[in-house]
Amino acid sequence: MAISYFERPTSQRLLEMLRHTLDSTGSFLTLVSLHEGTCEIVGRPDWLRPIVDHPAYRTSWRQLVHNDDAEKLYEAWSSLLAGNSENYSVDYRFCDRWGEYRWLREQVAVVSTDQHGRPVEMVVLHREFTPTVQRDKMLDAHDEIVTKMTEGMPLMAMLSKLAETIEAHFPGSRVSVMMLDAQREHLGIVAAPSMPPELVTTFSNIPVGPEFGACGAAAYLKQRVIVHDVREDSRTIPYLPILEPYDLRAIWSHPILDGSQEVIGTFALYRSRPFTPDAEEIRLTEMAARLAGLAIERHSQAELLVRREDRFRRLAESSRIVPWEADGVSDVYLYVGPQAEKIWGYPQADFLKPRFWIDHLVHPDDREMCEELCSKIIAPQELYEWDYRTVGADGRTIWVHDVVNVNWRGSRLAQMFGYLIDITDRKQAEEQLRESEERYRLLAEQSADMISRVDPSGIWRYVSCACTSVLGYDPSELVGTYTMDVVHVDDRREAAELLMAIDRWPDVPNFTCRARHKHGHYVLLETMGKPIYDAHTGRLAEIIFFSRDITSREEQSLRVRAREAELAHAERLSTMGQLAAELAHELNQPLYALANYAQAAQGLVAGWEVPNKQMLLDWTAQMMQQARRASEVVRRITSFVRQGELDRQPVNLNECVEEIGMLMEISARQRGIDLVYELGESLPLVKVDRLLIEQVILNLVRNGLEATEPSEGGAAKLTVETSTTAQAVRLRVIDQGRGIPNDKLSCLFEPYFTTKPDGTGIGLAICRRAIESHGGVIWGENNPGGGATFAFELPHASPAAGESA
Ligand code: ADP
Numbered sequence: 001m002a003i004s005y006f007e008r009p010t011s012q013r014l015l016e017m018l019r020h021t022l023d024s025t026g027s028f029l030t031l032v033s034l035h036e037g038t039c040e041i042v043g044r045p046d047w048l049r050p051i052v053d054h055p056a057y058r059t060s061w062r063q064l065v066h067n068d069d070a071e072k073l074y075e076a077w078s079s080l081l082a083g084n085s086e087n088y089s090v091d092y093r094f095c096d097r098w099g100e101y102r103w104l105r106e107q108v109a110v111v112s113t114d115q116h117g118r119p120v121e122m123v124v125l126h127r128e129f130t131p132t133v134q135r136d137k138m139l140d141a142h143d144e145i146v147t148k149m150t151e152g153m154p155l156m157a158m159l160s161k162l163a164e165t166i167e168a169h170f171p172g173s174r175v176s177v178m179m180l181d182a183q184r185e186h187l188g189i190v191a192a193p194s195m196p197p198e199l200v201t202t203f204s205n206i207p208v209g210p211e212f213g214a215c216g217a218a219a220y221l222k223q224r225v226i227v228h229d230v231r232e233d234s235r236t237i238p239y240l241p242i243l244e245p246y247d248l249r250a251i252w253s254h255p256i257l258d259g260s261q262e263v264i265g266t267f268a269l270y271r272s273r274p275f276t277p278d279a280e281e282i283r284l285t286e287m288a289a290r291l292a293g294l295a296i297e298r299h300s301q302a303e304l305l306v307r308r309e310d311r312f313r314r315l316a317e318s319s320r321i322v323p324w325e326a327d328g329v330s331d332v333y334l335y336v337g338p339q340a341e342k343i344w345g346y347p348q349a350d351f352l353k354p355r356f357w358i359d360h361l362v363h364p365d366d367r368e369m370c371e372e373l374c375s376k377i378i379a380p381q382e383l384y385e386w387d388y389r390t391v392g393a394d395g396r397t398i399w400v401h402d403v404v405n406v407n408w409r410g411s412r413l414a415q416m417f418g419y420l421i422d423i424t425d426r427k428q429a430e431e432q433l434r435e436s437e438e439r440y441r442l443l444a445e446q447s448a449d450m451i452s453r454v455d456p457s458g459i460w461r462y463v464s465c466a467c468t469s470v471l472g473y474d475p476s477e478l479v480g481t482y483t484m485d486v487v488h489v490d491d492r493r494e495a496a497e498l499l500m501a502i503d504r505w506p507d508v509p510n511f512t513c514r515a516r517h518k519h520g521h522y523v524l525l526e527t528m529g530k531p532i533y534d535a536h537t538g539r540l541a542e543i544i545f546f547s548r549d550i551t552s553r554e555e556q557s558l559r560v561r562a563r564e565a566e567l568a569h570a571e572r573l574s575t576m577g578q579l580a581a582e583l584a585h586e587l588n589q590p591l592y593a594l595a596n597y598a599q600a601a602q603g604l605v606a607g608w609e610v611p612n613k614q615m616l617l618d619w620t621a622q623m624m625q626q627a628r629r630a631s632e633v634v635r636r637i638t639s640f641v642r643q644g645e646l647d648r649q650p651v652n653l654n655e656c657v658e659e660i661g662m663l664m665e666i667s668a669r670q671r672g673i674d675l676v677y678e679l680g681e682s683l684p685l686v687k688v689d690r691l692l693i694e695q696v697i698l699n700l701v702r703n704g705l706e707a708t709e710p711s712e713g714g715a716a717k718l719t720v721e722t723s724t725t726a727q728a729v730r731l732r733v734i735d736q737g738r739g740i741p742n743d744k745l746s747c748l749f750e751p752y753f754t755t756k757p758d759g760t761g762i763g764l765a766i767c768r769r770a771i772e773s774h775g776g777v778i779w780g781e782n783n784p785g786g787g788a789t790f791a792f793e794l795p796h797a798s799p800a801a802g803e804s805a
Contacts, residue, residue, distance in 0.1 A: 019043050030124040045128070047096040066093035066101055066171075073106070083118040086110050091129075093171065098273050101171035103129050145291050155299040159191035159292055166288050167194055170281065172272060174248070176203065177256075177292055178215055179265040184208070187215055187266060195246075202242050213239050215266040218253040222263050224282070226252040229274035250275035252282070254289035258297045267292050320422035324351075328406065328413035331357060331374070343422050345393030363389035363397060377406055377413070387423065399427040450525075450547040456540045458483050458499070470525070470549045472518030488514035488522055502531050502543065512550065524551045588631060595627035632662065648774075650685040650797045651693070653722050653729050660694045664701045664720075672710040674717040675701075683722055686729050687797035688774050696767045696778075700733040700790045703763065706756070707737030707788065728776065728793035736787040740780060748780050767792070 022028055022043025029042040041048075065073055069092035076088040087108050093101040105127045110119040145165075148158055163175035177191040187206040189195070195203075206212055208219045217235050218225040228250055230236035230243050236251065243249075253268035267289035269277075277285070322337040336351040350356055362370050366388040373386055384404040389397050400420045407415040444451040444464040450471070451464040460483055463475040471478075471486065478486075487495050491513035498511050514522040527547040534541045602620040605613060657679060668675040686693075697720070704718045719734040740748065747753045749768040754761030764780075771778040771792045778792040 025127070027125060027127040030126065032122045032124060033120070034122075035120045047098070047102065064095040066095070069093050076108075080108060080110070080119060080122075083113070083116060086119075099172060100271075105129055142287065142291060145295065152302070155295060156190060158295045158299075160193050162288060162292055162295070163191050164193050166269065166285065169284070170269060174270040175288075176215070176268045176270070177265065178203070178206070178219075178268070179256075179296065180208065180219065180263065184263075187219055190265070199242070199246055211235055211238075214251040214253040215268050218255045218266050218268075219263050222255050222257075224252065224254050224286070226277065228276055247272040249273050252277055252285065254286050256289050256293040256296065258293060264293065264296055322420045322422075323417075324420060325415065325417040326357075328408075328415045330354065331416075333357060334415075337419075340420075343392070343398065344390065361390045363391050365389065377404065377416070387427075397424075398422060399424045448548075450545075450549075452478075452483075452545045452547070454483055454543045454545060456542065461542060470523060470547065471515060486515045488516065490514075498529075499543075502529065502540065515547075523549050524554050526550045591627050591631040595624050595631070598623035598627060629662065648687045648689055650687050651690050652683055652685055653693070653731055653794070654679045654683055656690060656694045656697060657720055657722065657731075659690075660698050660701075663698060667702060667705055668718065671705050671708070672716070673705055673708055676717050676719040678719055678721040680721075680723040683724055683729050684796045686774070686794040688794060692770045693774075693794070696770050696792065697731065697733070699763045699767055700792075703790065704733045704735035704737065704788070707739075708735050709737070725793065728795050730791060730793045732789055732791040734783065734787065734789045736783075739782045739786060739788050742782075745780070745782075749778070764790075 018029065019042055023045075026045055028044055028048070031040040031042060032038075062070060062074070069090075073090050073092050076085075076090045079085045080088055087110060089105060089107040091103060091105050094104045096102055107125045107127070109123045109125075110121070111123055112119070112121040114120050145158065145162055148161065153161075159177045163177055166175045167173055174194045175192065176189050176195060178187040179190045180187055185208055187208060188204045189200045192200055192203075206216050208216050210217050210220050211234065212220075213236055214225045214227045214233075225235070227233040227236050230240060230249055230251065236243065248270040250271040250273065251268055253266045255263045256265040256267055258264045267285065269285055320339070320343065322340045322343065323335075324333055324337065324340075325335040326333050332354050333351045333356065336348065338348065340346070340351055341348045344361065346360070350360070358367060358370065370386075370388055373384070377384055384406070385401065387399060387401050390400050392398050399422070401423045402418060402420050404416055404418040406413060407417070445466075447464060448466055448469070449464075450466045452460055452467070453462040455461055460478050460481055463473075463478045465475055467473050467475055467478060484492055484495065495511065495513050510526050510528045512524060512526045515525045517523050525547045527545055529546075530544045532541050532544060533539065598620050602617060602624065605616045605620060610616070657677065661675075661677075665675055701718065701720060708716050708718060710716060716736050718736070719732075721732045721734065723730050723732075744753070744755070749764045750761075751765040752761035753764070768778050771794065774794055776792055776794040778790070780788060780790045782788050
């Protein structure tokens with residue numbers, strides 16, 4: 001047998017060189033000698049299983065070839081061994097020592113044959129080309145995924161497809177695609193085609209954090225995490241009970257990012273043995289993660305688009321806005337939005353009929369107005385808008401706001417388009433508002449109180465017509481003017497202070513101020529205010545004032561107060577009267593005793609013969625007379641104080657004067673004043689309560705006496721004069737006193753007006769009431785030559801009553 005080709009001396013060196021070359025390229029040779037039955041492997045990469053170099057072990061070699069590729073390899077071999085071919089080149093997947101497949105390209109060269117031309121010695125070159133294949137396949141997968149994406153493949157199906165592709169290209173690996181939840185706090189598996197279902201369930205809620213497995217950490221750190229061996233990495237040790245039963249020993253996980261570089265999930269590869277991926281594998285897995293990100297983002301964008309479209313569609317359908325287009329010449333609708341059917345209830349086709357708009361849609365009452373407005377559509381490029389009523393198929397009135405655009409062709413109106421907005425609700429609300437405002441306005445106008453609206457700067461915006469009766473102004477005279485202008489200067493400060501406290505209204509009590517009437521006088525206004533705030537800004541918008549004229553109420557309450565004081569005084573006087581009556585009663589007894597003793601003394605003296613007997617008789621007579629006079633005075637006082645119901649009798653005033661003459665004289669004499677009577681003759685009778693009128697006369701005389709300074713020479717006098725007029729009997733008391741100060745003339749008869757330190761001021765007031773209650777008048781005036789005259793007139797007693805003197 002010829003010397004073997006492999007045993008030639010020079011080839012030994014060549015073999016050494018070849019081994020080197022093969023090692024550096026990751027390839028190996030198999031030198032097969034069928035004749036020798038040897039199979040030598042030259043250059044042995046570390047991933048290759050320790051395969052026995054004998055051709056007998058081809059069987060075991062063949063077992064390491066991927067099932068799908070075994071047949072083509074077998075065919076190539078068979079053809080070569082049969083001498084049908086001299087060489088071949090076959091690609092196939094070959095199981096490495098860890099059970100994972102690599103792509104090998106096997107090329108055979110026959111170096112010697114037997115006489116039949118069948119190979120005896122061969123050189124087989126095995127070259128690993130896994131990364132290249134993967135890249136190509138990945139690119140194919142990439143294209144496929146992108147195509148599916150554009151075709152709208154469901155997201156989950158797409159992610160599963162991606163995972164399957166990766167698993168196919170990294171034989172023996174498993175893939176999981178996880179996505180973050182809405183809170184971005186947990187990851188859950190969304191695609192993991194070769195993971196057992198129970199593991200998918202277990203990985204449905206992995207927290208995001210630096211210590212929560214490779215995926216939790218990758219999502220948290222936003223970077224690739226490689227766990228070479230799950231048993232040695234603190235991040236995966238807690239998960240060992242879950243991972244180990246499924247032979248998951250190594251993991252590398254890539255974060256999936258969206259367009260704005262935010263983490264949305266993870267893409268992870270699991271191996272069944274401790275593993276370190278090479279750069280190419282990492283690059284391809286990263287590419288897969290990017291693809292997943294793209295698919296997820298595209299899906300969410302598509303979803304968003306669908307949601308938006310759906311929202312827009314629903315908005316358009318539910319909206320009360322109806323777009324339309326019409327012919328510029330015939331006014332016929334060419335198009336109306338589908339909502340029209342829902343709003344008006346006519347079939348959509350009806351809208352497109354000639355003259356449908358003006359003859360059917362527009363309310364009969366608004367047709368003229370609409371036609372007129374249409375005739376005004378002349379200027380090009382303008383927008384026309386107006387509100388009008390339309391009628392629905394069921395006869396309902398529907399208010400619309402019509403916006404019309406016009407297109408002109410030269411000078412011809414070519415086309416109109418626009419939109420109709422159903423504004424029925426707004427119009428109804430406006431109508432309700434108008435009605436309610438009208439009701440309030442009516443209420444305000446009907447009210448006797450003045451109702452006004454004032455802006456925050458104090459300017460009147462509205463004043464109800466009651467201001468005419470309260471302040472004398474027409475509302476138009478006040479609107480636009482400053483409120484404080486009518487307030488009395490002395491009250492402005494208080495009014496302004498109350499306005500400052502407006503925030504606390506209406507807890508602030510009503511305030512009272514004087515307001516100037518148009519005629520110059522002041523009226524007393526009691527005012528209540530209510531601040532109105534702007535609903536949007538919360539700022540003070542205006543103040544509503546309710547002002548009531550309480551002038552007469554105030555005057556009345558003054559009068560009531562005066563009357564109360566009067567009554568109190570009267571009560572005091574009445575108590576005094578009681579006292580006086582009791583006193584008179586007590587005095588009567590000693591006066592009678594005095595008179596009786598004087599009479600007895602006179603009787604005794606008359607029987608005696610004593611010197612100056614006559615003088616004693618005169619004196620006792622005087623004593624008797626004075627005692628009787630005193631008794632008469634007491635009787636009169638008693639009569640006065642017992643005054644009760646008016647007891648009207650026809651009376652001659654002169655008799656009244658005489659009746660009280662004695663009392664008047666006592667007072668006059670005490671003051672050294674002469675009392676002069678000038679009593680008219682044949683005075684007509686007056687029908688009066690005698691005692692009351694006597695009291696009046698006595699009061700006037702007493703006042704006259706008190707006003708007169710007693711004079712040394714006794715020249716001062718006080719005249720009581722009676723006279724008659726056509727209708728009445730007059731009595732005047734004329735004094736020579738100090739007179740009445742001119743500014744006091746008007747208040748002489750008012751209760752409690754007095755200038756005397758111990759006066760009551762009630763005398764003249766009672767006089768006036770007494771005289772007026774008899775239908776008479778009373779007055780006081782100064783005399784031209786000094787002093788004052790107080791006088792009263794009482795009407796003649798009616799002759800019909802037969803009461804004349
Ligand atoms: P009084 O006498 O208690 O003051 P009157 O009502 O009788 O109460 O009188 C009221 C006031 O009228 C007096 O205080 C006085 O100032 C004034 N007056 C009344 N009569 C005269 C008079 N004859 N001359 C001047 N003043 C008078």
